[in-house]
Amino acid sequence: MLDSPEISDAEYDEPMRELIAIEEAHPELITPDSPTQRVGAPPAEGFLPVRHRTKMMSLGDAFSFDELSAFLDRVERGLPNEKIDYVCELKIDGTATALTYENGLLVTGATRGDGKVGEDITLNIKTIRSIPLKLRLDKSPGFLEVRGEAYISKKQFEEINKERSKSGETLFANPRNAAAGSLRQLDPGITARRELDSIIYGLGFTSGEGFKTHWDVLQFLKKAGFKVSKFIRHVETRDEIFNFCEKWQEERDSLPYEIDGIVVKVNSLRQQESLGATSKAPRWAIAYKFPPEQKTTKVLDIVVNVGRTGALTPVAVLEPVKVAGSTVSRATLHNEDEMKRKDIRIGDWVVVQKAGDVIPEVVIPISSRRTGEEKIYKIPNRCPVCGAEAVRPPGEAVKRCTNISCPAQRFEHILHWASRGAMDIDGLGPAVVDELLKNKAIEDIADLYFLSKEELLNKIGHFQEKSAENLYNAINNSKNRPFSRVLFGLGIRHVGSHISDVLAQHFPSIEELENTSFDGLTAINEIGPAVTESVIKFFEQERNLKVVDKLKRAGINLREMIETGAPKKLGGLTFVLTGTLSRFAREEAGEKIKALGGRVSSSVSKKTDYVVAGENPGSKFDKAKSLGVKIIEEEEFVRLIGG
DNA sequence: GCACCTCGAGTTCA
DNA sequence: CTCGAGGTGC
Numbered sequence: 326m327l328d329s330p331e332i333s334d335a336e337y338d339e340p341m342r343e344l345i346a347i348e349e350a351h352p353e354l355i356t357p358d359s360p361t362q363r364v365g366a367p368p369a370e371g372f373l374p375v376r377h378r379t380k381m382m383s384l385g386d387a388f389s390f391d392e393l394s395a396f397l398d399r400v401e402r403g404l405p406n407e408k409i410d411y412v413c414e415l416k417i418d419g420t421a422t423a424l425t426y427e428n429g430l431l432v433t434g435a436t437r438g439d440g441k442v443g444e445d446i447t448l449n450i451k452t453i454r455s456i457p458l459k460l461r462l463d464k465s466p467g468f469l470e471v472r473g474e475a476y477i478s479k480k481q482f483e484e485i486n487k488e489r490s491k492s493g494e495t496l497f498a499n500p501r502n503a504a505a506g507s508l509r510q511l512d513p514g515i516t517a518r519r520e521l522d523s524i525i526y527g528l529g530f531t532s533g534e535g536f537k538t539h540w541d542v543l544q545f546l547k548k549a550g551f552k553v554s555k556f557i558r559h560v561e562t563r564d565e566i567f568n569f570c571e572k573w574q575e576e577r578d579s580l581p582y583e584i585d586g587i588v589v590k591v592n593s594l595r596q597q598e599s600l601g602a603t604s605k606a607p608r609w610a611i612a613y614k615f616p617p618e619q620k621t622t623k624v625l626d627i628v629v630n631v632g633r634t635g636a637l638t639p640v641a642v643l644e645p646v647k648v649a650g651s652t653v654s655r656a657t658l659h660n661e662d663e664m665k666r667k668d669i670r671i672g673d674w675v676v677v678q679k680a681g682d683v684i685p686e687v688v689i690p691i692s693s694r695r696t697g698e699e700k701i702y703k704i705p706n707r708c709p710v711c712g713a714e715a716v717r718p719p720g721e722a723v724k725r726c727t728n729i730s731c732p733a734q735r736f737e738h739i740l741h742w743a744s745r746g747a748m749d750i751d752g753l754g755p756a757v758v759d760e761l762l763k764n765k766a767i768e769d770i771a772d773l774y775f776l777s778k779e780e781l782l783n784k785i786g787h788f789q790e791k792s793a794e795n796l797y798n799a800i801n802n803s804k805n806r807p808f809s810r811v812l813f814g815l816g817i818r819h820v821g822s823h824i825s826d827v828l829a830q831h832f833p834s835i836e837e838l839e840n841t842s843f844d845g846l847t848a849i850n851e852i853g854p855a856v857t858e859s860v861i862k863f864f865e866q867e868r869n870l871k872v873v874d875k876l877k878r879a880g881i882n883l884r885e886m887i888e889t890g891a892p893k894k895l896g897g898l899t900f901v902l903t904g905t906l907s908r909f910a911r912e913e914a915g916e917k918i919k920a921l922g923g924r925v926s927s928s929v930s931k932k933t934d935y936v937v938a939g940e941n942p943g944s945k946f947d948k949a950k951s952l953g954v955k956i957i958e959e960e961e962f963v964r965l966i967g968g
Numbered sequence: 969g970c971a972c973c974t975c976g977a978g979t980t981c982a
Numbered sequence: 983c984t985c986g987a988g989g990t991g992c
Binding site: 822 | 974976978979980981982
């Protein structure tokens with residue numbers, strides 16, 4: 326077997342500490358290629374475009390062994406009567422990068438971009454420890470470009486998401502997105518903390534090196550100091566190729582990083598050249614893509630869940646089965662119509678898969694395995710928790726429990742109040758809320774603020790002094806959350822986080838919101854009749870008024886804070902973002918605008934002050950033009966927000 | 969009244 | 983991520 330050893334991370338770690346010490350003592354000795362220069366560079370302004378010397382092509386896909394065979398047929402036809410051997414590599418699910426070295430020193434790291442022009446992410450690339458800043462060659466070529474995959478290990482990915490979850494940031498869907506996102510950080514310090522890794526698998530434009538095979542190239546890359554995969558295989562027959570694919574399809578879970586397929590390349594560089602390329606992809610390589618992992622399992626039961634709004638949602642209880650890395654035992658069926666459309670019955674054998682990598686989904690029932698014993702499930706007309714009538718309004722898709730004091734709704738409502746987007750009360754999770762309700766310590770959200778430490782300790786079975794103290798403090802600290810979060814936490818129907826922001830902008834205090842009229846609400850952009858009605862209804866309910874009153878007495882912040890400092894730069898201005906911004910994600914830009922007192926709206930109207938147009942702006946751009954709304958480009962926007 | 973875009977609400981697992 | 987539904991503009 327021709328497996329090749331991988332360079333271990335430890336080899337890069339050891340000399341670091343020593344070096345830092347030396348350089349701190351003698352700053353004049355710091356060289357541009359010093360590993361200490363990997364981090365600490367100032368945040369970049371944005372990313373400059375880099376033109377690739379030779380196009381970074383993508384690979385053709387094969388989604389089955391048939392398609393893979395067809396590819397091999399084409400290769401053989403293209404090289405009649407020649408002996409052909411191949412190299413099989415794991416296709417790591419990361420992000421493609423091109424690294425250029427001049428006279429042995431790393432000068433540029435770039436993303437693939439559209440293949441012709443990528444972005445200069447050199448500072449971020451330098452934080453990847455397995456990428457040498459200097460080649461380990463006696464005599465380096467004047468110009469060397471290598472290509473590879475920058476990725477994040479499964480373990481590190483979970484680590485990152487755990488932290489993001491703590492700080493309330495949106496989670497990365499998969500390691501690939503995490504890697505891509507981390508490489509697009511303006512502050513290399515953040516990239517460094519993400520601990521990316523890299524595997525190099527080929528050469529780009531390079532001066533004066535005469536290789537015969539791809540295998541030789543890989544050996545050279547290893548010698549030059551790059552991390553090259555140890556799982557690469559040099560093969561000669563089709564069977565070996567298929568075996569390699571099959572083996573890794575089964576064993577992909579055992580790898581420290583995610584792979585989404587196998588790359589098969591013609592080994593001889595002369596043969597590669599002779600096969601050539603289409604405008605999109607080389608004819609001498611292909612990516613065999615693993616099918617999304619699907620498993621079959623049995624629907625043991627279908628149960629209903631009662632949500633915060635009283636919605637009855639059917640959930641399939643499944644015979645536990647391992648799919649794409651985790652064990653699946655439940656899957657939502659969304660609603661009655663969806664259940665009927667897919668015709669899923671209790672006792673059915675079904676195909677399950679992960680939608681988007683995390684959330685299990687029932688794809689389809691296997692009707693051929695039916696015995697006739699399967700039962701069609703109907704959502705009950707009574708709430709399974711409180712027994713009240715459950716009604717599905719005409720034209721709507723969900724059945725709802727009509728009892729506003731239904732224990733299930735109350736429970737979910739309190740959890741919602743404590744949730745990250747609302748009051749963010751750490752330590753107030755399902756188990757604690759359950760005990761507090763059961764032991765009659767609270768009835769509603771406002772009661773939380775009248776609990777003493779002792780009560781918390783007494784009423785929550787598993788609590789010790791420390792946890793009681795922590796929760797007590799967490800509850801107290803939530804009193805001065807911004808008004809918009811309080812509004813969101815109230816759980817008014819149709820009032821989510823965004824509409825809460827909008828309402829808080831227009832009504833500086835809860836009294837003003839309470840006393841407004843139907844027209845006063847609908848006049849506001851983004852507030853239509855449905856939202857208006859539900860807000861007005863909320864304040865008509867005696868129960869709700871009592872809770873609001875108690876919240877007031879508890880000292881909850883029920884007015885928009887008026888900033889006493891310097892007037893905010895963007896006070897009262899409304900922005901609409903369109904197109905792709907290069908410096909930050911849209912969400913980030915939105916955060917910045919809001920932080921400076923501005924508003925972000927989703928659609929352009931006469932009220933819009935600025936439309937910020939990024940790359941490929943959408944229809945909002947045209948709308949802004951026709952309405953005569955001021956359109957600014959990213960440059961000017963950055964100047965406007967002063968950074 | 970319709971198309972399009974957003975937002976809201978519910979959900980899973982480790 | 984998913985679906986459903988609200989808001990806006992034609």
